[in-house]
Amino acid sequence: MASPETYVPQNHLRRLKWRKSRDRVIEFGLLAAGLVAVFVTLSIAMILITESLPFFEKVSIKEFLTDTMWTPMFDQPRYGILPLVAGTLVTTMVALSLAIPCGTIIAIYLSEFASHRTRELIKPMLELLGAVPTVVYGYFALMTITPFLQKFMPNLPGFNMLGPGLVIGIMIIPYIASLSEDAMRAVPKYMREGSYAMGATRFQTATRVVVPGALSGIAAAYILGISRAVGETMVVAVAAGLQPNLTWNPTESAATITAFIVQVSLGDLPHDSIGYQSIFAAGLVLMLITLIFNIGGFLLTRKFREVY
Amino acid sequence: MSDTHTSSQGANKLVAEVAMQSLRRHKLIDQFFVIVGLTILFASLLTLALLFTDLVRDGAPRFGWDFFTHFPSRNAERAGILSAWVGTSLVMLVTVCVAMPIGVAAAVYLEEYAPKNWFTAIIEINVTNLAGVPSIIYGLLALGLFVYKLNLGQSIASAGLTLALLILPIVIVASREAIRAVPRNIREAAYALGATRWEVTAHHVVPYSSGGILTGLIIGLSRAIGETAPIITIGALAFIAFLPTSPVTSDFPYVSFTWLSDPFTVMPIQMFNWVSRPDTAFQVNAAAAGAILLAMTLLMNGIAIYVRYRFRKKINW
Numbered sequence: 001m002a003s004p005e006t007y008v009p010q011n012h013l014r015r016l017k018w019r020k021s022r023d024r025v026i027e028f029g030l031l032a033a034g035l036v037a038v039f040v041t042l043s044i045a046m047i048l049i050t051e052s053l054p055f056f057e058k059v060s061i062k063e064f065l066t067d068t069m070w071t072p073m074f075d076q077p078r079y080g081i082l083p084l085v086a087g088t089l090v091t092t093m094v095a096l097s098l099a100i101p102c103g104t105i106i107a108i109y110l111s112e113f114a115s116h117r118t119r120e121l122i123k124p125m126l127e128l129l130g131a132v133p134t135v136v137y138g139y140f141a142l143m144t145i146t147p148f149l150q151k152f153m154p155n156l157p158g159f160n161m162l163g164p165g166l167v168i169g170i171m172i173i174p175y176i177a178s179l180s181e182d183a184m185r186a187v188p189k190y191m192r193e194g195s196y197a198m199g200a201t202r203f204q205t206a207t208r209v210v211v212p213g214a215l216s217g218i219a220a221a222y223i224l225g226i227s228r229a230v231g232e233t234m235v236v237a238v239a240a241g242l243q244p245n246l247t248w249n250p251t252e253s254a255a256t257i258t259a260f261i262v263q264v265s266l267g268d269l270p271h272d273s274i275g276y277q278s279i280f281a282a283g284l285v286l287m288l289i290t291l292i293f294n295i296g297g298f299l300l301t302r303k304f305r306e307v308y
Numbered sequence: 309m310s311d312t313h314t315s316s317q318g319a320n321k322l323v324a325e326v327a328m329q330s331l332r333r334h335k336l337i338d339q340f341f342v343i344v345g346l347t348i349l350f351a352s353l354l355t356l357a358l359l360f361t362d363l364v365r366d367g368a369p370r371f372g373w374d375f376f377t378h379f380p381s382r383n384a385e386r387a388g389i390l391s392a393w394v395g396t397s398l399v400m401l402v403t404v405c406v407a408m409p410i411g412v413a414a415a416v417y418l419e420e421y422a423p424k425n426w427f428t429a430i431i432e433i434n435v436t437n438l439a440g441v442p443s444i445i446y447g448l449l450a451l452g453l454f455v456y457k458l459n460l461g462q463s464i465a466s467a468g469l470t471l472a473l474l475i476l477p478i479v480i481v482a483s484r485e486a487i488r489a490v491p492r493n494i495r496e497a498a499y500a501l502g503a504t505r506w507e508v509t510a511h512h513v514v515p516y517s518s519g520g521i522l523t524g525l526i527i528g529l530s531r532a533i534g535e536t537a538p539i540i541t542i543g544a545l546a547f548i549a550f551l552p553t554s555p556v557t558s559d560f561p562y563v564s565f566t567w568l569s570d571p572f573t574v575m576p577i578q579m580f581n582w583v584s585r586p587d588t589a590f591q592v593n594a595a596a597a598g599a600i601l602l603a604m605t606l607l608m609n610g611i612a613i614y615v616r617y618r619f620r621k622k623i624n625w
Contacts, residue, residue: 133534231442
């Protein structure tokens with residue numbers, strides 16, 4: 001029988017060895033969870049490319065990019081993505097023309113003018129605006145904003161890009177305001193104090209010291225806003241009409257890339273039909289547009305980055 | 309001599325006056341900006357209030373027990389959201405069960421285990437980028453991967469997995485922030501007592517950051533509950549007048565998982581279906597469903613804010 005002096009440490013050592021090996025197994029499991037993100041990105045790229053390849057076998061890239069009609073479900077189909085891209089860009093522009101000024105002003109107000117208490121109270125309330133389900137915003141655009149706009153523009157059709165564009169703008173205000181405000185608050189306090197010491201007012205300090213100093217973060221906020229607006233689906237699907245229409249006029253009805261994907265998905269498509277393949281081609285274009293904005297934003301933020 | 313003296317005095321006075329004037333003007337601009345800022349702020353918040361009251365007013369005729377216990381129907385007044393809310397609950401169940409373990413594990417790995425190298429950087433860049441991917445792209449991913457490649461079909465499992473991937477970046481980012489907020493000396497104290505890395509993580513770091521993790525999860529779920537586009541893309545039917553198989557059975561082993569492969573509908577799809585009908589009677593249903601959906605999201609966000617507030621107050625490092 002082993003004496004207690006030798007028995008205890010040996011048991012202890014065995015336990016420690018077991019705990020160590022358990023640690024290694026668990027670390028491996030945690031790493032696997034981290035790799036899920038990489039796996040998702042790769043799957044997105046792979047699925048969009050492989051599923052749209054059959055589409056590009058039937059439709060030339062030239063036709064896809066230059067034709068001005070998008071009617072893949074018609075008897076005589078035409079496959080020009082331009083009308084969908086135009087619809088996407090128009091709604092995005094309308095949204096940004098509302099969200100960028102409003103979001104930036106709110107951010108400056110919260111960061112430079114509001115008291116700590118006000119900021120802590122207002123910020124979560126503002127974030128609720130971004131939490132509203134998009135289909136609810138769609139209803140709002142169709143049943144409230146468009147009829148309201150029609151009072152001033154009697155010729156505005158029931159489905160148009162202006163109303164949904166404005167609603168998307170409201171939706172992305174919190175993103176732009178919240179991220180810009182974070183960027184502005186990251187500007188060191190001594191920069192503000194230097195400005196105040198020179199006799200500048202709050203507004204002068206905000207526009208000439210804080211905003212230039214936070215420009216890279218603000219640009220990143222705008223880029224996120226653009227990504228949201230480009231990818232927004234339900235608001236336009238509900239309220240912008242689903243007819244592809246090559247126009248730059250926001251008061252007309254049109255379909256966006258996202259709305260087209262929804263419209264096709266609502267029907268029951270066979271796996272090998274060109275309609276099924278066309279939504280992946282449209283998705284690929286959407287992804288590329290988002291990517292272009294993000295790369296542009298990355299270069300822009302790097303150019304404006306201030307290091308304190 | 310005295311002439312120049314008085315003129316320079318006058319000039320000084322003039323300069324001072326101009327400076328005062330300019331200062332007064334700039335102070336006015338300040339006040340003006342405060343008014344503009346507050347106006348825009350309250351206009352945005354008012355929009356939210358308007359949105360909610362609009363939905364409640366338009367949907368008022370439908371509020372009642374029957375709306376929750378009836379299936380959708382061709383008759384707008386008798387149509388309800390029974391299959392929609394059951395579907396939403398089951399899809400959310402799958403989403404939580406997938407997104408929570410993976411999200412927290414990934415966050416723990418990135419904060420506690422990952423070495424600082426290019427490999428970790430790739431994972432981090434991926435998480436950030438995924439947060440900016442439009443939700444409909446997740447729908448296309450799910451259509452290609454879950455529905456056709458993995459043959460899960462247009463089922464509750466497909467939808468739950470899709471939404472889990474969609475909210476994964478939200479859960480990871482929130483959990484990482486919460487884990488990072490746990491002070492270093494807690495970890496060092498545990499290590500000093502001989503705990504292994506996993507023991508430090510599981511017994512100390514994760515429990516102490518559970519408030520932040522919970523907040524992130526609730527915010528993620530409130531996003532998932534209202535997501536429509538990716539679920540439409542995988543082909544969820546809008547007219548479902550039956551319930552999925554019950555998860556609880558009367559025979560041994562009392563739980564069944566066949567509901568995972570059942571067709572379904574969810575609240576936002578039901579609302580979209582009603583809103584896109586030309587018959588205005590269905591707009592009332594859409595408004596009522598929207599009011600309930602919005603109330604649920606606002607409630608979840610409210611809970612998240614409360615949890616964050618409570619945990620922040622309770623913890624004194």
